[in-house]
Amino acid sequence: MDSPSSGAGPEGANDESRPPRGSRLDPFLSAYAARARSMTASEIRALFSVASRPEVVSLAGGMPYVSALALDSIGESFGALISQRGAESLQYGSGQGHVELRDQIAGLLMPLVGVHAHPDDVVVTVGSQQALDLVTRILCDPGDIVVAEAPSYVGALSVFAAYEVLVEHVAMDDEGLVPEALRERFAALAAAGRQPKFVYTVPSFHNPAGVTQGPARRAEILALCQEFGVPVLEDDPYGLLGFDGVVPRALRADDHDGVLYLGSFSKTFAPGLRVGWVVAPHGVREKLVLAAEASVLCPSSFAQLAVSSYLTTQPWFDQVKVFREVYRERRDALLDAMAAMLPEGTTWTVPGGGFYSWVTLPEGIDATAMLPRAVTSRVAYVPGTAFYAGHAKVLGRRSLRLSYCYPEPERIREGVRRLAAVIEEELDVLATFGPATTAGDSGTPSDVPGPATA
Amino acid sequence: MSTVGGERVVVLAGGLSHERDVSVRSGRRVAEALRDAGVDVTVLDVDGALLPLLAADPPSVVVPLLHGASGEDGALRDVLGLLGLPYVGSRPAACRVAFDKPAASTVAGAAGLATPLSVALPQTTFRELGAGAVMTALLDTLGLPLMVKPARGGSSLGAAVVRTAAELPPAMVNCFSYGDTAVVERFVVGTEVAVSIVDTDGGLMALPGVEIVPDGGFYDYSARYTAGATEFFSPARLPADAIVACAEAALTAHRALGLAHLSRTDLIVDADGRPWFLEVNVAPGMTETSLFPQSVAAAGLDFGTVWRALVQRAMPATG
Numbered sequence: 025m026d027s028p029s030s031g032a033g034p035e036g037a038n039d040e041s042r043p044p045r046g047s048r049l050d051p052f053l054s055a056y057a058a059r060a061r062s063m064t065a066s067e068i069r070a071l072f073s074v075a076s077r078p079e080v081v082s083l084a085g086g087m088p089y090v091s092a093l094a095l096d097s098i099g100e101s102f103g104a105l106i107s108q109r110g111a112e113s114l115q116y117g118s119g120q121g122h123v124e125l126r127d128q129i130a131g132l133l134m135p136l137v138g139v140h141a142h143p144d145d146v147v148v149t150v151g152s153q154q155a156l157d158l159v160t161r162i163l164c165d166p167g168d169i170v171v172a173e174a175p176s177y178v179g180a181l182s183v184f185a186a187y188e189v190l191v192e193h194v195a196m197d198d199e200g201l202v203p204e205a206l207r208e209r210f211a212a213l214a215a216a217g218r219q220p221k222f223v224y225t226v227p228s229f230h231n232p233a234g235v236t237q238g239p240a241r242r243a244e245i246l247a248l249c250q251e252f253g254v255p256v257l258e259d260d261p262y263g264l265l266g267f268d269g270v271v272p273r274a275l276r277a278d279d280h281d282g283v284l285y286l287g288s289f290s291k292t293f294a295p296g297l298r299v300g301w302v303v304a305p306h307g308v309r310e311k312l313v314l315a316a317e318a319s320v321l322c323p324s325s326f327a328q329l330a331v332s333s334y335l336t337t338q339p340w341f342d343q344v345k346v347f348r349e350v351y352r353e354r355r356d357a358l359l360d361a362m363a364a365m366l367p368e369g370t371t372w373t374v375p376g377g378g379f380y381s382w383v384t385l386p387e388g389i390d391a392t393a394m395l396p397r398a399v400t401s402r403v404a405y406v407p408g409t410a411f412y413a414g415h416a417k418v419l420g421r422r423s424l425r426l427s428y429c430y431p432e433p434e435r436i437r438e439g440v441r442r443l444a445a446v447i448e449e450e451l452d453v454l455a456t457f458g459p460a461t462t463a464g465d466s467g468t469p470s471d472v473p474g475p476a477t478a
Numbered sequence: 479m480s481t482v483g484g485e486r487v488v489v490l491a492g493g494l495s496h497e498r499d500v501s502v503r504s505g506r507r508v509a510e511a512l513r514d515a516g517v518d519v520t521v522l523d524v525d526g527a528l529l530p531l532l533a534a535d536p537p538s539v540v541v542p543l544l545h546g547a548s549g550e551d552g553a554l555r556d557v558l559g560l561l562g563l564p565y566v567g568s569r570p571a572a573c574r575v576a577f578d579k580p581a582a583s584t585v586a587g588a589a590g591l592a593t594p595l596s597v598a599l600p601q602t603t604f605r606e607l608g609a610g611a612v613m614t615a616l617l618d619t620l621g622l623p624l625m626v627k628p629a630r631g632g633s634s635l636g637a638a639v640v641r642t643a644a645e646l647p648p649a650m651v652n653c654f655s656y657g658d659t660a661v662v663e664r665f666v667v668g669t670e671v672a673v674s675i676v677d678t679d680g681g682l683m684a685l686p687g688v689e690i691v692p693d694g695g696f697y698d699y700s701a702r703y704t705a706g707a708t709e710f711f712s713p714a715r716l717p718a719d720a721i722v723a724c725a726e727a728a729l730t731a732h733r734a735l736g737l738a739h740l741s742r743t744d745l746i747v748d749a750d751g752r753p754w755f756l757e758v759n760v761a762p763g764m765t766e767t768s769l770f771p772q773s774v775a776a777a778g779l780d781f782g783t784v785w786r787a788l789v790q791r792a793m794p795a796t797g
Binding site for chain 2: 046047048049050053056064065066067069070071073074077078079080390393394395396397399400402450452453454455456457458
């Protein structure tokens with residue numbers, strides 16, 4: 025272990041007989057795995073620290089607006105879980121998840137996205153983030169390839185990085201993954217003797233891009249994946265949050281064998297409970313259960329029964345409708361403000377649901393380099409580079425993600441007003457110095473806000 | 479009250495600067511050390527609730543651990559003065575000069591310290607005169623390599639080493655994202671050393687300097703706050719006379735700038751053993767990887783004891 029040189033007195037400095045030894049302040053330094061090497065302090069991440077302050081309009085985080093929940097009556101039902109079912113809700117449970125909740129997922133939730141599932145096809149996880157982790161754990165070896173959207177959900181990219189998986193980003197348009205681009209990538213990989221382990225996609229109300237695959241697009245993507253024999257990992261946390269009330273049909277609805285479906289209660293109910301799920305074919309399911317037991321033994325019994333009780337005793341679908349209305353109003357506030365205030369040359373996606381719009385800045389502006397200026401002006405966003413893996417990060421330099429889920433509409437308008445001024449200032453710098461595309465490195469995996477960022 | 483001397487201390491940490499995260503960590507670390515030393519500590523952020531809280535229940539001493547503007551430029555300390563609250567650290571007028579790197583450099587130079595050839599230019603200068611012409615003049619006069627950094631601010635945020643002419647424009651753009659004025663200075667090649675000063679009963683004391691050897695060659699944000707990414711040597715691996723020269727340079731800077739209680743001076747020692755003054759910090763970082771706590775340990779002192787002594791020095795003399 026590392027020993028600090030604090031014991032050496034002033035005389036020690038001139039003692040030529042032994043070379044001075046430095047301190048690196050971390051006695052575990054030689055013990056870290058190679059995959060921990062990229063887990064470094066990030067200047068970008070540190071800037072998000074101010075996003076929690078009320079003076080800052082944060083369009084950076086992805087926190088659902090849980091204040092819209094009927095907290096009093098939910099509190100009563102949670103209390104009853106302890107007083108009436110404490111011996112069960114405070115006890116270990118099954119690694120696959122509580123059968124009562126799996127019944128409800130299979131019977132209530134999955135039919136909404138067109139999927140026929142049995143309770144036994146469902147594995148409950150600690151948020152769908154754990155599902156991502158478990159699926160990657162059982163499917164991917166270091167150096168394996170996963171195909172993902174460009175840009176892609178940052179939490180998935182973190183999991184892929186942790187398992188030392190290589191990510192191939194494939195272009196999107198206003199309807200998500202572009203089939204021609206996907207075919208080209210599959211073919212190029214096949215020509216190089218590489219077969220991707222799966223395609224990771226968020227088909228509905230994409231995080232961060234805000235776009236949704238239409239029915240025809242979904243069919244094309246499924247056909248391509250079947251043709252090349254590549255499974256699909258379908259991540260669907262926002263599917264019920266379409267602003268026109270239509271729930272897109274899941275990819276899994278049309279391919280039971282080739283698609284693993286990830287669902288979540290984080291956006292429709294409460295992210296703090298950390299309850300998500302996987303619907304998978306039996307072989308995958310068995311391995312997921314064993315992997316889950318190795319990871320957490322079992323998901324929280326209390327949290328699962330809390331969700332189950334919520335689905336049983338509360339008007340949960342009415343609540344989903346409330347969320348849709350809240351988020352639609354905020355989406356409108358964002359879009360109206362952007363149209364009115366953002367400088368010419370700025371473009372953005374128009375989300376039909378979910379939490380995010382993807383903004384592309386005028387040519388030459390670097391959204392990562394601009395973030396400190398935004399923070400000075402009391403507005404925060406996530407730079408586009410966060411949503412790309414490794415060397416592909418450069419693809420996100422001109423873009424940023426704006427989230428409208430948490431701030432009130434008036435605050436959103438104020439945030440866009442500030443952002444517009446920041447972009448104008450950056451354009452002024454650009455006019456003076458020219459594009460700054462060679463600045464710095466391409467970022468680290470920790471260049472993202474933590475989950476509790478507003 | 480169970481505290482040893484009955485001091486009630488408010489540590490101020492957080493704020494709205496780019497260095498909020500560092501400040502929060504510094505505050506936590508000092509608060510824990512003071513508590514271990516028997517002091518009653520409350521940590522508060524700087525927001526609209528602060529002044530009413532301080533007025534309703536005035537602490538014996540305030541410890542401002544805010545990095546970046548308002549915390550280091552003297553503004554907040556002026557307000558503490560208005561409230562009649564004693565605090566650890568330099569007075570506002572001294573902070574205003576010390577936090578402004580060009581001004582501090584001028585004072586240090588006048589006091590006889592070597593300072594790198596540098597200019598401080600606002601963004602408007604580049605726009606009005608043409609960035610190309612100004613950058614050509616900079617390169618012709620100062621040569622390469624260059625250091626570009628915001629005139630105000632710390633943790634090397636917005637700072638970059640420029641080794642080729644092509645690296646200068648992006649370094650300027652990055653720097654101006656953090657602030658309106660950039661310092662462009664000749665990069666001094668040598669050994670990077672930080673010397674911390676504390677005021678004690680026996681007068682000003684220069685703690686052992688810490689030599690900084692970042693793995694990537696540049697002591698940037700990641701090198702500063704990722705444990706293990708930088709190797710530190712304290713005392714520095716320098717000849718005895720260079721070590722003495724560093725300590726004297728830091729004492730000279732502290733005195734010339736009229737600083738109080740504590741400071742940290744960042745220096746580069748060139749091949750001739752001559753220390754060059756880079757900048758001084760009136761609110762040096764106190765995190766697990768920061769330099770001031772390492773100096774305290776290298777001196778064989780206890781962090782909490784040092785901080786408790788600083789708190790006591792800040793208390794008004796009684797009787």
